[in-house]
Amino acid sequence: MIKLRYHHLLCIYYFKGYGYDEAFVENMKDIKSRLYDENIMITSSFDDLCKCCPNKLNDKCKWEEKVNRYDNNIKAILKLDENTTYKYKDINTLLNPVISDNHRCHVCDDCEWSEYCK
Numbered sequence: 001m002i003k004l005r006y007h008h009l010l011c012i013y014y015f016k017g018y019g020y021d022e023a024f025v026e027n028m029k030d031i032k033s034r035l036y037d038e039n040i041m042i043t044s045s046f047d048d049l050c051k052c053c054p055n056k057l058n059d060k061c062k063w064e065e066k067v068n069r070y071d072n073n074i075k076a077i078l079k080l081d082e083n084t085t086y087k088y089k090d091i092n093t094l095l096n097p098v099i100s101d102n103h104r105c106h107v108c109d110d111c112e113w114s115e116y117c118k
């Protein structure tokens with residue numbers, strides 16, 4: 001099972017090989033390659049991507065306010081239940097209209113990686 005926080009559904013959808021450091025990128029690649037093979041548990045807290053992130057402090061993210069806002073924004077659009085497992089194909093079905101209608105700009109437009117998510 002892969003644990004992903006809400007806004008990371010967008011991060012991983014748009015992932016093109018960029019990230020905070022090598023460990024983060026390698027972990028991201030690994031998780032992305034397994035999305036269709038494993039169940040996805042949705043969370044609003046640290047997840048399997050955070051595990052290898054240099055911004056993960058002891059008990060919170062360095063960008064806590066911002067990432068919580070992103071989580072809440074995409075949670076309101078996708079309406080996936082927290083601490084519940086889903087198949088990625090079903091998540092992807094919900095994500096597709098968000099991507100095609102460019103709703104991402106309402107979710108995380110001030111993200112430092114935003115220019116890569118097009």
Ligand code: SF4
Binds near residue numbers: 046049050053063
């Ligand atoms: S920046 Fe924060 S939310 Fe994003 S992967 Fe790192 S620890 Fe997790």
